[in-house]
Amino acid sequence: MSTPSAGDRLPPHEVPAITREKLREFAVASGDDNPVHLDDDAARRGGLDGVVTHGMLVMAHLGRLVTAWPATRALRSFKARFTAPTPVGARVTCTGKVASVDVVDGTPCARLQLTAARDDGVTVARGEAVVELVAP
Numbered sequence: 001m002s003t004p005s006a007g008d009r010l011p012p013h014e015v016p017a018i019t020r021e022k023l024r025e026f027a028v029a030s031g032d033d034n035p036v037h038l039d040d041d042a043a044r045r046g047g048l049d050g051v052v053t054h055g056m057l058v059m060a061h062l063g064r065l066v067t068a069w070p071a072t073r074a075l076r077s078f079k080a081r082f083t084a085p086t087p088v089g090a091r092v093t094c095t096g097k098v099a100s101v102d103v104v105d106g107t108p109c110a111r112l113q114l115t116a117a118r119d120d121g122v123t124v125a126r127g128e129a130v131v132e133l134v135a136p
Contacts, residue, residue, distance in 0.1 A: 002136065003101070003108070003133070003136050004071050004098050004101055004110050004133065005098065005101055006098050006099060006100050006101060007097065007098060008097065008098040009095070009096070009097045009098075010065060010066070010069045010095065010096035010097065010098075010112070011068075011069070012065070012093050012094065012095050013061060013062075013064055013065040013068065013093070013094040013095075014091070014092075014093050014094075015061050015091060015092040015093070015094065016091065017089050017090065017091050018053050018057075018086060018087075018088055018089065018090055018091075018092070019088065019089075020038075020051070020088055022057075023037050023038060023051065023053060023054065023057075023088065024038065026054050026056075026057045027054070030054065030056060030057075032054055032056065034054075036048060036051065036052060037051055037052060037053070037054050038051060039051065048085060049087065050087060050088065051087070051088055052085040052086055052087055052088075053085070053086035053087070053088070053090070055080075055082040055125070058080075058082065058086055058092060058116050058124055058125050059080045059125065059127070061092060061094050061116065062078075062080055062094050062096075062114050062116055062125060062127050062129075063075075063078060063129075064094070065094040065095070065096055065114065066078065066096065066112060066114070066129045066131060069096070069131075070134070071110065071131070071133050071134055072131045072132075072133070072134070073131070073132040073133060073134045073135075074131065074132040075129060075130075075131055075132075076104075076109060076129075076130040076131060076132060077128075077129065077130045078127065078128075078129045078130075079127055079128055079129075080114070080116075080125045080126065080127030080128075081125065081126055081127065082124065082125050083123050083124060083125060083126060084118075084122050084123065084124045085124070086116075086118060086124045090118045090119060090120075091118070091119040092116050092117065092118055092119070092124065093116070093117055093119070094114065094115070094116045095114070095115050095116075095117070096112045096113060096114045096115070096129075097112065097113055098110050098111070098112060099111045099112060099113045099128075101133070104130075107132050107133075108132070108133040108135075109130055109131060109132050109133060110130070110131050110133055111128065111129075111130050112128065112129045112130070112131065113126075113127075113128060114126065114127035114128060114129060115127075
């Protein structure tokens with residue numbers, strides 16, 4: 001494997017359509033049983049069109065994108081900002097690109113810019129990760 005450089009793109013991570021069952025499973029696993037993720041009426045009372053995906057579930061898929069990248073040896077930092085809701089049934093594609101490659105404390109690292117977008121083109125999250133790189 002060659003050393004990554006700024007501008008390189010990570011292979012996309014495509015998320016299957018998000019189902020109500022997946023939301024229930026995530027609510028149990030995470031302890032986040034906020035009704036906007038499970039009950040259409042509660043979501044509508046909150047100003048939404050219906051239930052929406054947990055932001056942290058979207059972030060978990062961004063994390064899968066980063067950790068599945070063969071150049072990643074270890075994750076140093078990871079953050080995301082949610083920009084739009086992800087409704088039930090949406091398919092999400094997570095993408096990333098290398099913003100920079102630097103040596104940090106003697107270790108080669110890449111700063112990655114991350115995006116999660118719905119199948120209708122709406123960006124639902126933007127993030128950043130810093131990863132230690134596998135030695136060439």
